Amino acid sequence: MRKIQIQVLLLFLSGITLSFAQQPQKPTSVEIYNQIKKLNFLGSVLYIAAHPDDENTRLISYMANEVNARTGYLSLTRGDGGQNLIGPQLRELLGVIRTQELIEARKIDGGEQFFSRANDFGYSKNPDETLEIWNKDKVLADMVWTIRKFQPDVIINRFDHRSPGTTHGHHTSSAMLSVESFKLTNDPKIYPEQLKYVKPWQVKRQFFNTSWWFYGSQEKFNAANKSNFVQLETGVYYPGIGKSNQEIAALSRSRHQSQGFGSTGARGDETEFLELINGDRPKESNLFDGIDTSWNRVKNGKPVGDLISSIIAKYDFSNPSASISDLVKAYVLIEALEDDHWKTVKTAAIKNIIASCTGLYLEAAAIEQEATPGSTIKVTLEAINRSSVEMQLSSVTSLPDQKNTAQNIPLKNNKDQKISLSVQLPNTLEYTQPYWLKEKATEGMYTVSNQENIGIPDIIRQAKVVFNVKIDGVEIPFERTVIYKYNDGVKGEMYNFLDIVPEVTTSILEKVLIFGSTQSKLVPVKVRAGKDGIKGNLQLELPKSWSVSPKEIPFTLEKKGNEQIFYFEVTPPVNPEETVVKSIAIVDNKRFDKDQTIIDYSHITKQMVLKPAESKCIRIELKTNGDSIAYIMGAGDEVPESLAQMGYKVTIIKPEEITPEKLDSFNVVITGVRAYNTVNALAHKQNILFNFVKSGKNMIVQYNTYGQTVTDQIAPYPLKISNDRVTEENAKITFLAPNHPILNTPNKISPKDFEGWKQEQGLYYPDQYDPAFTPILSSHDKGESAKNGALLVAPYGKGYYIYTGLSFFRELPEGVAGAYRLLSNMISLKQPIEAPKQELKK
DSSP states (O other), X not given: OHHHHHHHOOOTTTTOSOOOTTSOOOOOHHHHHHHHHHHTOOOEEEEEESSTTOSOHHHHHIIIIISOOEEEEEESSOOTTSOOSSSSOOHHHHHHHHHXXXXXXXXXXXXXXXXXXXXXXXXXXXXXXXXXXXXXXXXXXXHHHHHHHHOOSEEEESSOTTOTTSSOHHHHHHHHHHHHHTTTTTOTTSSGGGGGTOOOOOOSEEEEEEOGGGXXXXXXXXXXXXXXXXXXXXXXXXXXXXXXXXXXXXXXXXXXXXXXXXXXXXXXXXXXXXXXXXXXXXSSSOTTTTSOOSGGGSXXXXXXXXXXXXXXXXXXXXXXXXXXXXXXXXHHHHHXXXXXXXXXXXXXXXXXXXXXXXXXXXXXXXXXXXXXXXXXXXXXXXXXXXXXXXXXXEEEEEETTTEEEEEEEEOOBXXXXXXXEEEEOOTTXXXXXXXXXXXXXXXXXXXXXXXXXXXXXXXXXXXXXXXXXXXXTEEEEEEEEOEEEEEETXXXXXXXXXXXXXXXXXXXXXXXXXXXXXXXXXXXXXXXXXXXXXXXXXXXXXXXXXXXXXXXXXXXXXXXXXXXXXXXXXXXXXXXXXXXXXEEXXXXXXXXXXXXXXXXXTTSOOEEEEEESEEEEEEOOOOOXXXXXXXXXXXXXXXXXXXXXXXXXXXXXXXXXXXXXXXXXXXXXXEOTTHHHHOGGGGGXXXXXXXXHHTTOEEEEOOOOTTOOSOSOSSSSXXXXXXXXXXXXXXXXXXXXXXXXXXXXXXXXXXXXXXXXXXXXXXXXXXXXXXXXXXXXXXXXXXXXXXXXXXXXXXXXXXXXXXXXXXXHHHTTTTOXXXXXXXXXXXXXXXXXXXXXXXXXX
C-alpha cells in the first residue's frame, strides 16, 4: 500500500516550466514554499470522469494549488477508443499515449492520476450498453478501490448521472457509478477482498461539476435554480509564479496532444459551479467546510502541524536550506504516526521537500537503456548536496535485489560525488511494459490480476536505487528509479528510463497479410537482439492449411540492438480463410514470442510495449486493378499500408505539393481521416482536386468531424457532415443501390462483408447532400432512425467523388476482409453513371 501511494504522489506545480517529459523536476524557492504549505493541509478531493480530456483542469489546478488539497483524477478509461492526431497508433497503443499525456498533465496542474480497468471500446450512445460491455461490477469495484485507497473527503463528478442518452454513454456511466459508490465504500461487506490492503472509507460530500453546457444555453443556465449550488471563484492569480489558475490549466490541457487539445490560457474572474448530490451542503464556498483538514485529524498530529506552521512562518526564500533542521524533526514526527494513510502521503512529500531545500540531487543512471533479466548492469550514482547543511551518504540499496552497499561519504556543499555500482538483475525480473496489457483483455475490460496494481497510472518499474542519507543524525531513504540519459546535439540532455527487455524480439513487419489469390508472398520478419551474442532459429507458426518455406531460419546477432530481416515464403489455402501467423525465436531451447513497439514523442515519456509477435493472414477473394494512389494524410492512420497489401502503388503526398502535374500520374486520390479538420493547406487545393476528378479520376474522402473543416467546400457538390454515427459494428446493412457498380465491380459485395467489423461501423455521416450523390448503404443503431450517409458516390465530370464515414481506418488494420473488398470497388469505379433525379436529401 505504502509503495503504491508513494509512486503516484506528485508535487505542487512540478513541471510548470515545460521541458522534455523525462527530465527530473528542480523546483524553485517559491515552489518549495508552496509544497510546504500543502504539507500542512490534510484534505483530499477526487474528480471522476470517463476519459483522458474529460477532466476540468481549471478545477483540479484550483483545488491542488489554491486550496492545497490533495487532488486526484480518476479516469475510468485510458482513451483507447479515440482517434490520434499525432501518429498512427490506435486502440491499446493510443491508450498508452493518452495515459502518459494525463500523467504529464497532472505534473503541471498538481493533481494525481488514477484509472480503472475499463477499456474504451469506442463511442457508446447510452450507459446501458456501456455498463454491459464494461462489466459494471468490476468497474464499480475499481472505483470503490480507488476511493478507499485515496480517501477523498469530497468527490466531484464531471457528468450528470440523471441524463442518460444525452451524452457519451461512458460519460453518464462514470457519474452513475460514482453516485452508486457513495454508499458502498464504507461498507465492509462490499468487495471485502479489498480490505486486505485498504480500509472502508466514507466520502463526506459529492458534487456534480455543472455548467451552462449541461443546460443547453447560457440563458437557460442563468435562469436555473442554483439554491443547491456551490460557487468557486477559480480565476485566481499566483504571483509567486506569475501565472493565473487558467493559464496553468491551459498548459495542463495542452498535454493532450494526441487529441489536438492545445489550449490558450485565460486571465481574470472565473466561476465554477458545483451541484450537491450527496452529503451536507457547506455553509460557504469551501468544499471542506466542517471537515478538519489540519493535522489535528490525525492522532498525535498536532505537534506536526505546529512545527510545519513554524517552518512556513520562518521560511527564507533566499535560503530554503535554513528550514532543514525543523523539516527533519517534522519528518521524524510523521514517521512515528499511527495513521498509515497520511503517514505515507506526507512522508513522501516531506522527503521531496527536504531534497529540494538542500538542492540534494540524487540520480541512478544506467550506461545503456536496455537490459535483460539475469544480466548485470553498470549504474553511475550521482549525489550532490548544494547547501551548507551537513549530511552523509551512508549507503545505497539496489532494488529489487535488496543489496545494500555501505558508502559513508560526506556530502559537502556543491561537491559532486560519482559512484559506480554493479547491479545484478534477477532472472525473474519482469519485462518493462504497461502492466494492464500483460494479460488478455476483453472488448470492455483490461485484465489486472494483482489487486494492488489496479488504478496505478504508469508502468511499474522495478529497477531502483535507494540512497540512504543521514541529515541531522536522521537517516532518510530517497528512492530513485534507474534511468538512462544521453546528450542530443539539438535537444541537449535527454532522459529515458531503463527498460527490461527479452533476449530477443521478433516482428512480422506487415500486421495484416492479404492473399487475394493462391499466389504465395514473401513475408518479412525482423529479429532484434536484447543482449550480445544471440544465436537461434526463427520460425513462423501457421495452420497446416497454409505452407511456409523454409521451416526455420538460423540467425546470429553479435551485438545488443542489432537487427536483421529474414523472409519466409507463405502460400495460402485455396479457399477463403483467416488465421493468425506467429513469429517465434528459439534461443537455447527458450521460446521468445514478443514484438517490441517503441512509442517516442517528446511531450511524454518514451514507452515500450511488448505484444505477441503475430499478424493476421487473410485468404480472400479480392479483385483489384493496378491503379496508383496518391494518399494525403490527415490525423494519422495506417490505411496506406493496407492499400499496399492489396497490391496498389501508394504514394503519400504533402498537401502543399498538390499540383495538376503532381497528380497527373495517379488514378485515385484518397484523403486520410480528418484531413479536412487538420490540414489547412487543403483549403487552397480543392479546385486542383476537383479538376483531377473531372478529368476522369477518382477521389475518396474519409470521415471528418462536423463543424470544424478547413473549408466549407469539401466536395464538388453541397454536402453537410453531421454527428450521425452507427456505433454497433454489426448493425444490419441495407443496400440502397444494390445495382450500383460500387457494390458489384470487381467484387460482389454482400451483407457478409460487413460481419466482424471492429468498434463501430462508421462515424460523422453526412445527413444532407446534393441529388448528384447516390447513397449506397443504410444502417442504424437499435432504436434509431436509418442513417444513409455512410457511403455517398457522385459522378463529377468523367470521374467519381466518393465520401465515406465508414471506419476503414479501424477495419483495415484489424484485417476485416469485407472492408478490403469494398474499398477495392471504390478505387475501381471507372464508368460514370447517370446521377439520380431527386431533391436535396436529408
